[in-house]
Structures are given as structure tokens and as C-alpha cells.
Amino acid sequence: MKNFKYILGLMIIFGSFLQSCQDDDQEFGEVMAPSNLSIEATVVNADAENPYGDGSGQVQFEASADNAINYKFTFGDNTTTNVSNGNVVHSFTSTGINEYVVTVIATGTAGTASSMTTSVTVFSEFDDPETKSLLTGDDTKTWYVAAGLNAHLGVGPVETATPDYYTAAPFEKSGNPCFYNEMITLSLDENNSIVFNHDNNGATFFNADFLSVGGGGGSEDQCLPFDTSGEKFLNLASAQSGFGEDVSTGTQMMISDGGFMSYYIGTSTYEILEITDDFLYVRGIPSSNPALAWYVKFTTDPRGGGSGNDSAEGKELVSEFGNLVWEEEFDGDALDTDSWNFETGNGDNGWGNNESQYYIADNAVVNDGTLKINAIAESTNGFDYSSARLTTKDKQEFEYGRIEVRAQLPSAGGTWPAIWMLGSNFAEVGWPASGEIDIMEHVGNDLGEVLGTLHYPGNSGGEGVSKGTEVENVASEFHTYTLEWNADHILFAVDNVIFHEFENNASTPFNQPFFLILNVAMGGNLGGTIDPNFTQDTMEVEFVKVYQ
Structure with missing residues (x-):
């Protein structure tokens, strides 16, 4: 079970530098590098009795800059994220007192960029050994898209925990076979950290908003060549949605170095709604549209059949029908x-x-x-x-x-x-x-x-x-x-x-x-x-x- 020890010490030391670069490529019109970059960090749920927060390890970052169209945060814990509005809440999960160098890169037209670095020292504890064991099988476990289950891919409003706008029928995406051919292997290293390996057989199923990332174009989801090789790390943290125990496990996954869970929506953070020995149901919010939430189901069955719903009795009904x-x-x-x-x-x-x-x-x-x-x-x-x-x-x-x-x-x-x-x-x-x-x-x-x-x-x-x-x-x-x-x-x-x-x-x-x-x-x-x-x-x- 999860153990939250409400001890969190946070000392934010701002030592920053500003740099910018420009490329006078007339193809983009007037090239303007972001300027006046600033960043604020606030401990979540801090009060007089708990000046360093509630023990979740969460810190809210607010970055702003003139002429910026995107902000990339590198948190110094092997995780990164991209947001368009400069606002993000990040959970630092390593136990004990640890110092992180958090870098924000504000990007403008033609790739011009300005950056700022902040030193953050955090003491936090978050432990969810049950979820870690279910993800890795206490050693190594491979997950596949649960193609044979209804609503194995879905989308809905971010305020709810149900894919009210759309759900995929079993094997509906067979026309994009790369989606069903992917494997995600999770294992434990000598430090008991979760190692993330993603084998997509050379192609990934991209959400239409992110086709340019894979070098493609158009207006519909499609498979595109994309390299997902390389060892990454998966950290567990307290989920930020605030959904209750009857809806969510309360734990989220944060994957390092741009890792993602099979369907590319521009995020490396996924809330775990449900997990058993052979069934995993996650929810991610795309960086392109924070009003939406995408849902993906996984199974340990290579055929995509899974048995996560075999034990549905006694559980809350998460509907696949929203119209x-x-x-x-x-x-x-x-x-x-x-x-x-x-x-x-x-x-x-x-x-x-x-x-x-x-x-x-x-x-x-x-x-x-x-x-x-x-x-x-x-x-x-x-x-x-x-x-x-x-x-x-x-x-x-x-x-x-x-x-x-x-x-x-x-x-x-x-x-x-x-x-x-x-x-x-x-x-x-x-x-x-x-x-x-x-x-x-x-x-x-x-x-x-x-x-x-x-x-x-x-x-x-x-x-x-x-x-x-x-x-x-x-x-x-x-x-x-x-x-x-x-x-x-x-x-x-x-x-x-x-x-x-x-x-x-x-x-x-x-x-x-x-x-x-x-x-x-x-x-x-x-x-x-x-x-x-x-x-x-x-x-x-x-x-x-x-x-x-």
C-alpha cells in the first residue's frame, strides 16, 4: 500500500542565467527570441504548520517569457515535460534530501530559445510498493496494448475520469498495426528503480496533433517511423487529478527522456486508474490540449485479449458510452x-x-x-x-x-x-x-x-x-x-x-x-x-x- 510520510523540506535557491540564440531564417518571418524569462516555484499545499508542503513532493512551476510559444522543463530527475503555457506541477519522488537542477527552455519562432536554471533541494517520501510490484512482477514484466478489449483507446474531458467523447472497439485500429505491435517492458535494476524499455518495431501510432514529431503530416492519426529505443526510467508519484480511490489508484507514472505509453500524445506522465497482475489502465493529458484526457488499456497477453475485466465484479463501472x-x-x-x-x-x-x-x-x-x-x-x-x-x-x-x-x-x-x-x-x-x-x-x-x-x-x-x-x-x-x-x-x-x-x-x-x-x-x-x-x-x- 502507499505510504505518505508528511515530511517535506524544500529549499529553492535561485541561481539563474539567461541565454538566447537567434537564427535569421526569413522563412519564419521576423525571428524573435523569447525574452524576460522568469520562473517561480511554489510548494503545493504549504501552510504555517507544513511550510514545506503536504509530503507529496509536489512543486508548482510557473514560467513566463515574452514571445515564447513553448516551454520545456528538465527537472533533473531524468524526467522532462513540454507545456505551452509555462505552468506545470511536478512531483519529485526520490526519497531523502536531494538537490535538482531544474532548467526551463522557452522556445520562440525559428527555434530561438532562452533558458533559465534553478537549483531546487527537496526532501520527500512517496512509496507505492504494490503498484511497483504489479508493474514489474517484482523483476520483469512486458505490457501490450489491450487491443481485444473495448475502450482500449479513448478520450474524454479532463474533469472526469471517463472517456466520454470516444472509445475504440476491439481491434478497431487494426488499420494502424503499429499500435498493436508495441511492447513495453518494465524491470527493476540493482537500485530497485523501474527501468522502462519501449519496443515499437520502428513505428509509433501518433495522435494527429503530433504528426510533425514523427515527420508526418495530415489531419488523422497514423503510424510513423519513430525511434523509441534506449533505456529510460519510470518514477512513481502521487497523482495530481484529485480523483478518489473509487476512480483512481492515486499513483501516476513519470517516464524519463520523453518516454510514452504506446500512443503518442506528447506527454510522459500517466495516471494509473486501475492495475492488476495482468491489466493496466492509464490516463494521460496531451500537451497540445490540456482540456482532454486520453485513455489506454494494457494487458500482459501478447494477443491483446487481457483478463483485466474478468474481475470486474465489485468494481466501479467506468463506461465506454458517453453519447x-x-x-x-x-x-x-x-x-x-x-x-x-x-x-x-x-x-x-x-x-x-x-x-x-x-x-x-x-x-x-x-x-x-x-x-x-x-x-x-x-x-x-x-x-x-x-x-x-x-x-x-x-x-x-x-x-x-x-x-x-x-x-x-x-x-x-x-x-x-x-x-x-x-x-x-x-x-x-x-x-x-x-x-x-x-x-x-x-x-x-x-x-x-x-x-x-x-x-x-x-x-x-x-x-x-x-x-x-x-x-x-x-x-x-x-x-x-x-x-x-x-x-x-x-x-x-x-x-x-x-x-x-x-x-x-x-x-x-x-x-x-x-x-x-x-x-x-x-x-x-x-x-x-x-x-x-x-x-x-x-x-x-x-x-x-x-x-x-
């Missing part, structure tokens, strides 16, 4: 029949489950910002209970994506609320050939146990592939029930924590459009015995959202 394509927030005082259908009756043999209710439209009520599906003990068309069942069949159907439904469930014995989906070809092929995805099922006779289940040929009825989780206050509070669904896996989550994962493949019926169903059944094969004192109970739905 909201449909939402229903139940505003107003009536159901939107452009999106929803009422299904009525008792179906064939209680909808095939020996259910005891008769569905009518009147039991679905929209008011006060929610949909209320009411199950009532009353004589209705020859049955002792009434309820409601709604579908989006032929109106809102989806193939893959993230489906979120926020609901508060009934608790009475015999109630059986469900949030589920059927394949849109149900009328043609029947059940279970159409496939069924039960995002949430709950029975009042087993209060708090929520199930996520899949039914399909060979695994239908009581043989469905199912797993449950305990949800506190399931009937007194709203919870968000989520399905994350693609061609490779189907994830079930409650309040964004995964409790069930299914490995999807081309042989299942879960690779076609599905429609949504909301209902509350009474009794039946799963609902069980109905409380003889039952009068009425309700499933209340706050919203339904679909992302793709």
Missing part, C-alpha cells in the same frame, strides 16, 4: 406514448410465469416527476390484482450501449418488479430465441436481493445466467440500475458498482436491437406467495437514460 441518445424523465402528467406502449391482460398462463395480476393502463401514473407503477389488490377482469406493464417496442429500441434506470422498488411480499429487455425479433422467433436481459428483478419475499439475469436458448427459465447483489434501502430510496452492453460483455451494476458480468459473443442473441419493459408482477414462479394482507405497493421510476 446520450434517449432519455425519459417523466415530466408532466401523462406517459409519452411516442416512446411507450401499454400492454394489458394476463398473457398466456400469467405471462408464462403463473402471475396473478391483470395489467391495465390506469395503473401507470405520471406525476411529480416520476412514473408510478401501482400494484393493487382489486378484482380486475377475473383476477385479484391489477398492475401495469410498459414497453418501448417498435418505438425505442437499442443495440448495445448503457441503459440506466433510477427506481425505488415495492417491498410487499409477492411483489415482483422488473426492469428488463427483449430482442426486437421476439414476435418472429419467440422466447427464448429472442433473448431476454433482466437489468433488475426483485421480489418482496427476499427484500434487498436484486438480480441481473440473461435468458437465451439453453439458458432459459430457471436456468438463466443470473447473479444477485444486496441493495440497502431498496424500497425506501432510489437506486440506479445499469446495464452496460457490447459485443464482448454485458455488465450489470447498481449505483455504478458492477455485480454481474457476462461474456457475450456472436453465438448469443444479444447482438441485435432490444426494447425496454417496466412492470410489477404479483406472485408467479419468482414472486412467490402474496401477502394475504396486501393492499397496494408501487415501483416508482425517476428516469430512463440510454447512452451509446
Whole structure:
């Protein structure tokens, strides 16, 4: 585990010199070297009690110069970085008291430059032996781009920890094979330092903003010849994003001498969001656009398959889908029949489950910002209970994506609320050939146990592939029930924590459009015995959202 010892002594001694050079190459127009270069260094989180900071080893540098278009920082610890605005926070990670010579080179037109050097003495301690061991296997470990996983490459806003703008499907970048042919080997030297070796087989996959670095041009990402050979070092430090433990490990990697993690975005610093023995998920911010964050997944499997998601259960769901394509927030005082259908009756043999209710439209009520599906003990068309069942069949159907439904469930014995989906070809092929995805099922006779289940040929009825989780206050509070669904896996989550994962493949019926169903059944094969004192109970739905 990480150990932060809040002892940090920092003495900044400014001994600087200024130099500049010019090249009167008329191709660039007027050549102007940066001038008036200055640099300030501030200990992060310093206060009266901790004048030298909070123990993270972080120092904020602010450089400025007239006519500068880029600033390169060389920190004296085998790491460098380039920024356009001159501002950077750097974590010094060597334990004990160490002096570093920090050099800033401000670059202007035609390559003209001015530089300033500052002496920085730092005493800090940061130790994350667990991450170091997982990265290196306590000796040597080789990592490959997890090409076979969804969202192995993605991009999103820097404020969040999810690639909301774009994610790559498995092997989507096969047209740029250099990306999937790279190997990163991490090992420990005699000083227990992490040695970084990057074998890209002579070509690297460049982000479009950095094609000039590889000698290319154009407006699209592409593979370009690029030399990544040579031994570098990888330092671990406290991450600066401020994301909590449920999102990030809290540790970042800093690679020396311009090293990078396979996809070139002009940074050598990567926050580790997740790491296991065979799975590594990192986040880097490109120097060209600090408002973006790029994400890359790695695996120890040379085929790019990885098994990092095999243990997804119990983890926070980091979605690969960020485009909201449909939402229903139940505003107003009536159901939107452009999106929803009422299904009525008792179906064939209680909808095939020996259910005891008769569905009518009147039991679905929209008011006060929610949909209320009411199950009532009353004589209705020859049955002792009434309820409601709604579908989006032929109106809102989806193939893959993230489906979120926020609901508060009934608790009475015999109630059986469900949030589920059927394949849109149900009328043609029947059940279970159409496939069924039960995002949430709950029975009042087993209060708090929520199930996520899949039914399909060979695994239908009581043989469905199912797993449950305990949800506190399931009937007194709203919870968000989520399905994350693609061609490779189907994830079930409650309040964004995964409790069930299914490995999807081309042989299942879960690779076609599905429609949504909301209902509350009474009794039946799963609902069980109905409380003889039952009068009425309700499933209340706050919203339904679909992302793709």
C-alpha cells in the first residue's frame, strides 16, 4: 500500500542565467527570441504548520517569457515535460534530501530559445510498493496494448475520469498495426528503480496533433517511423487529478527522456486508474490540449485479449458510452406514448410465469416527476390484482450501449418488479430465441436481493445466467440500475458498482436491437406467495437514460 510520510523540506535557491540564440531564417518571418524569462516555484499545499508542503513532493512551476510559444522543463530527475503555457506541477519522488537542477527552455519562432536554471533541494517520501510490484512482477514484466478489449483507446474531458467523447472497439485500429505491435517492458535494476524499455518495431501510432514529431503530416492519426529505443526510467508519484480511490489508484507514472505509453500524445506522465497482475489502465493529458484526457488499456497477453475485466465484479463501472441518445424523465402528467406502449391482460398462463395480476393502463401514473407503477389488490377482469406493464417496442429500441434506470422498488411480499429487455425479433422467433436481459428483478419475499439475469436458448427459465447483489434501502430510496452492453460483455451494476458480468459473443442473441419493459408482477414462479394482507405497493421510476 502507499505510504505518505508528511515530511517535506524544500529549499529553492535561485541561481539563474539567461541565454538566447537567434537564427535569421526569413522563412519564419521576423525571428524573435523569447525574452524576460522568469520562473517561480511554489510548494503545493504549504501552510504555517507544513511550510514545506503536504509530503507529496509536489512543486508548482510557473514560467513566463515574452514571445515564447513553448516551454520545456528538465527537472533533473531524468524526467522532462513540454507545456505551452509555462505552468506545470511536478512531483519529485526520490526519497531523502536531494538537490535538482531544474532548467526551463522557452522556445520562440525559428527555434530561438532562452533558458533559465534553478537549483531546487527537496526532501520527500512517496512509496507505492504494490503498484511497483504489479508493474514489474517484482523483476520483469512486458505490457501490450489491450487491443481485444473495448475502450482500449479513448478520450474524454479532463474533469472526469471517463472517456466520454470516444472509445475504440476491439481491434478497431487494426488499420494502424503499429499500435498493436508495441511492447513495453518494465524491470527493476540493482537500485530497485523501474527501468522502462519501449519496443515499437520502428513505428509509433501518433495522435494527429503530433504528426510533425514523427515527420508526418495530415489531419488523422497514423503510424510513423519513430525511434523509441534506449533505456529510460519510470518514477512513481502521487497523482495530481484529485480523483478518489473509487476512480483512481492515486499513483501516476513519470517516464524519463520523453518516454510514452504506446500512443503518442506528447506527454510522459500517466495516471494509473486501475492495475492488476495482468491489466493496466492509464490516463494521460496531451500537451497540445490540456482540456482532454486520453485513455489506454494494457494487458500482459501478447494477443491483446487481457483478463483485466474478468474481475470486474465489485468494481466501479467506468463506461465506454458517453453519447446520450434517449432519455425519459417523466415530466408532466401523462406517459409519452411516442416512446411507450401499454400492454394489458394476463398473457398466456400469467405471462408464462403463473402471475396473478391483470395489467391495465390506469395503473401507470405520471406525476411529480416520476412514473408510478401501482400494484393493487382489486378484482380486475377475473383476477385479484391489477398492475401495469410498459414497453418501448417498435418505438425505442437499442443495440448495445448503457441503459440506466433510477427506481425505488415495492417491498410487499409477492411483489415482483422488473426492469428488463427483449430482442426486437421476439414476435418472429419467440422466447427464448429472442433473448431476454433482466437489468433488475426483485421480489418482496427476499427484500434487498436484486438480480441481473440473461435468458437465451439453453439458458432459459430457471436456468438463466443470473447473479444477485444486496441493495440497502431498496424500497425506501432510489437506486440506479445499469446495464452496460457490447459485443464482448454485458455488465450489470447498481449505483455504478458492477455485480454481474457476462461474456457475450456472436453465438448469443444479444447482438441485435432490444426494447425496454417496466412492470410489477404479483406472485408467479419468482414472486412467490402474496401477502394475504396486501393492499397496494408501487415501483416508482425517476428516469430512463440510454447512452451509446
